[in-house]
Amino acid sequence: MSKTIKKIAVLTSGGDSPGMNAAIRSVVRTCAYHQIECVGIYRGYQGMIEGDFIPMGPRTVHNIINKGGTILKSARSKEFMTSEGRKKAYDQLQKAGVEGFVVIGGDGSFTGAEIFNKEFQFPVMGIPGTIDNDIFGTSHTLGYDTALNTVIDCIDKIRDTASSHNRLFFVEVMGRDAGHIALNAGIGGGAEEILIPEEELGLERLLESLKKSKASGKSSSIVVIAEGDKIGKNVFELKDYVEANLPEYEIRVSVLGHMQRGGAPSCYDRVLASRLGVKAVECLLEGKSNFMVGMLNDKVTITPLLQAIKGESEIDRELLRVAEIMSV
Amino acid sequence: MSKTIKKIAVLTSGGDSPGMNAAIRSVVRTCAYHQIECVGIYRGYQGMIEGDFIPMGPRTVHNIINKGGTILKSARSKEFMTSEGRKKAYDQLQKAGVEGFVVIGGDGSFTGAEIFNKEFQFPVMGIPGTIDNDIFGTSHTLGYDTALNTVIDCIDKIRDTASSHNRLFFVEVMGRDAGHIALNAGIGGGAEEILIPEEELGLERLLESLKKSKASGKSSSIVVIAEGDKIGKNVFELKDYVEANLPEYEIRVSVLGHMQRGGAPSCYDRVLASRLGVKAVECLLEGKSNFMVGMLNDKVTITPLLQAIKGESEIDRELLRVAEIMSV
């Protein structure tokens, strides 16, 4: 491995997700393993612009593999969207002797990295970190598996208390544009209905289904709803609509919100973070740049950043069928 | 112990709570220990009216101590509020040879039992089962401790992701009339502000406090809000109001809902359930009736049902002071 690169930076950007700390740890330790320097950048691209750097070694990432959030903080930076902002960032990296960076984040963060790479021929690598799993080129993004477990833990608790007659529970989960969480956590939670952005279920079909569900002897039902579902109503409007049309049901709503972004990462997310961090650093050391690392077919792979940004992470249509069969 | 009573019934009534199954198990096994019969009544007083009974022995309550919900189901019964309904229930109990019952539930359930006892001189005992902890005569109701742990687990996850600037998180918890959950889980979750029904905090004071909180260097804050808080706005109206007045804050809302009523009971709730079940049965065997069993001063005690119904379970005012100090 040609170690032309002597110093690598790592940053987290955009919304945080469980596993980001494990990925930071992996980048830092892989640098140490290959005896190159590593600096952490606080607050994403904004911290890059402001030169908010900190040297990191194997001991500074001690005991963070199991922590949610990100010790480097995260932020969105409008300034980095301007060429002036990016020039400042470049100057800061130059001043600090940084010769490549690994950004952990989502689509937006990758777009920034991709432009930066083009403008300054600066080596960059991306690690997909978002609970939404809406990134092309990887079967799993960091935090997705953890978020699924958080959601089903909530649904399990609701199920415990769902024994009374005629109760309907609406659980709103994250996923403004992507139904991965709702679909998988809906199946995993044993939901009777799942509403996702990718599918036009239609209100009529939902009502039909709820009627049928009741006729089949179910005394209570749980409906998982992605916040960005196609029906175009928020969960409380949906509650009003269904109660107006199915007066025999009393509906209770849970809005899970940001708890889905926190918590100790699952084992899957930690191992994934560890693997992707190793790969990202070693790509830079091998002279590769402008790729996102990910998992495909159970193997660590790389995908050009541009492709990762432009491609679509589609839901597995087979799961729609599984969901339908399971709610028979 | 005079065993004039030969058969005892047990039922769960009203909203369910974690620990009810553990209490059912305890009643059943205490009966077996004293070699008297035990029957379970399904669906609360409604099942009593309909004679929906099942004989229960030590093995039928195997492996339920750790389960949320109630294997006997629970329901509210309008019919039991009429003297005709209660007469039917009495006839069913007579027919089945039941000579006393233990009801696990809240205020409403105890009121039913108290009236029934008066009307038919029928031996009854109450076990306080509700997550709200709003029952006089016991420091803890079944499920309260579990609910607190559920809430702080959610708040912990939100805290993980609360590192970005200027974020405010509103977490709505249960407690329509009582702030026990909000106050204790607010302290336990490290909330910056806690809004409870018992206190007129006032919107102005909330705004002041949030401004001060920010000035003191906190980049994010978590506010725990009981669903029945005195401010008279629901959590989304509150969000709109605060955002209008403190435009520098972006507010995210979580509505925990019924997950607070589910989940495996905590060790405290299981031990409590076991102790109260023993006491309830042994009171009946000793000829006592019309009491609620509870914990006071770390000891199992009994309180006349009427007193338990009429008394008020006040929040510990000292905790308001602790909460204030903790959010310095």
Add this chain to the structure above:
Amino acid sequence: MSKTIKKIAVLTSGGDSPGMNAAIRSVVRTCAYHQIECVGIYRGYQGMIEGDFIPMGPRTVHNIINKGGTILKSARSKEFMTSEGRKKAYDQLQKAGVEGFVVIGGDGSFTGAEIFNKEFQFPVMGIPGTIDNDIFGTSHTLGYDTALNTVIDCIDKIRDTASSHNRLFFVEVMGRDAGHIALNAGIGGGAEEILIPEEELGLERLLESLKKSKASGKSSSIVVIAEGDKIGKNVFELKDYVEANLPEYEIRVSVLGHMQRGGAPSCYDRVLASRLGVKAVECLLEGKSNFMVGMLNDKVTITPLLQAIKGESEIDRELLRVAEIMSV
């Protein structure tokens, strides 16, 4: 889909694992979806021999998706290893009108199914259920992902308290012949050393590594040890050996044991179970037999039972390298 088959049986066999109930539920509901009958067989092959069957419909598998263990119980059957035993089992299935079965279990259970299929041309399908992940033809067995999360949860707790000087923690995990759990949970738990059956680390190297670990500034270390590691000592003998050679260390031992086989299944395991159950039933309906369903390359696949039995499920060697880098 030709529905020549009218009745399918499902059983769990061998050691249980989280997700088995979710798989039972899936088999039952898929049968219902395709309007064919389904019977559950209690206690594995022994129950098959004894005709311990129960008809199952969509509602009988209500609320089991989140339960550990198996509602059908599991057992090992010596009698089924004899041709007399298998003949009895065949007669029972015939008598009950069962025309194919799905067995959820491991290698041993598949071997039984494979022989049975040969002897009686009886349609069988296998679903891999074991926490050890030691089955060829699938990237994940049911329960493996859950067990990993259970183990890292324990390691996280140990890590909390590992702050004092010179403490060494040995954590023994399951895996008599396969190091999947130790390797992945070791990486996920941030263990300093991982001992697995597949690798001859050697005691000398362990001692070296622990010395180096200390020299590098780590005040405490966690070592994850598979019960079947190559060193040939049990965890307490290993403790004595290391303490004798590295007297500066005080060693504390945790033996996790069977808790690794229990607990609510993770979302991954529940979705996996749901998908595999659908596939297993639909294979039988399509006239396929003698296959194991599994996940490979993120897709549901089938593998001939014989191949699944004879093949080896190797650990991912790349993970050994990741583990080494992470403990730098």
Add this chain to the structure above:
Amino acid sequence: MSKTIKKIAVLTSGGDSPGMNAAIRSVVRTCAYHQIECVGIYRGYQGMIEGDFIPMGPRTVHNIINKGGTILKSARSKEFMTSEGRKKAYDQLQKAGVEGFVVIGGDGSFTGAEIFNKEFQFPVMGIPGTIDNDIFGTSHTLGYDTALNTVIDCIDKIRDTASSHNRLFFVEVMGRDAGHIALNAGIGGGAEEILIPEEELGLERLLESLKKSKASGKSSSIVVIAEGDKIGKNVFELKDYVEANLPEYEIRVSVLGHMQRGGAPSCYDRVLASRLGVKAVECLLEGKSNFMVGMLNDKVTITPLLQAIKGESEIDRELLRVAEIMSV
């Protein structure tokens, strides 16, 4: 409140326990609330001797309420047991302007504080922090409630898999001299037998009980064993003994170990820590010294340190009876 004291120190000492961080946070914030200074002392009394101090303000204890372990580290100090060591510690405190300290720990830590107070008339207060709950003068020590929940979570998982025939599970829990954990977690976990140091159950009675348990139709049993039980065998010797005498049983052992000391504290422990921290600081400000703060009869109380050290924290004998009834 007379604020003659201007600066208070806080330290954690002895074995750590969940809730220690919450108590540190409370001490620090209560100081800030009363506008006095606060310093943290690292590594217990050893750090006091070495002057390993750090100034602490409300923001330095941000986000630690939910963390296991102790951010101030803990250690045992032989030097502090000598008068020379204590003199050094006193000089360090004087140099730093510290006028009183709060020590969070167990019996040993209190003994040190008590002697120190006598020798130098130095104001000290103790907060009981240990999972064992073996301290006189408080119904709960910090970490005890959390440890109970950790143990029953493990037992629940074991129970899931305990469905096969003739399996016996031995679970060893902490408690060298005190059976509080074993007794309460045994009841909460639904254990069939509980072995604690305070009771001479005797091996014969254990064998009898296991035989009876089986005869009563239980197919599997869980036995919770405190590490310091009176039988004088370790858990593996006990396994060998029982298997030799009851060959029909196959015994599986779990040794939970230090995981019992870690984990996010329960809500109870966090609220307790917050209350005790406030009281400890305010006692010092009121000129009180040499007391332990604790909870008795649901109220915060103070007990002279000497009494806390010499008194015995007995198990609640009523619970032995409850345990017996529950395993009917």
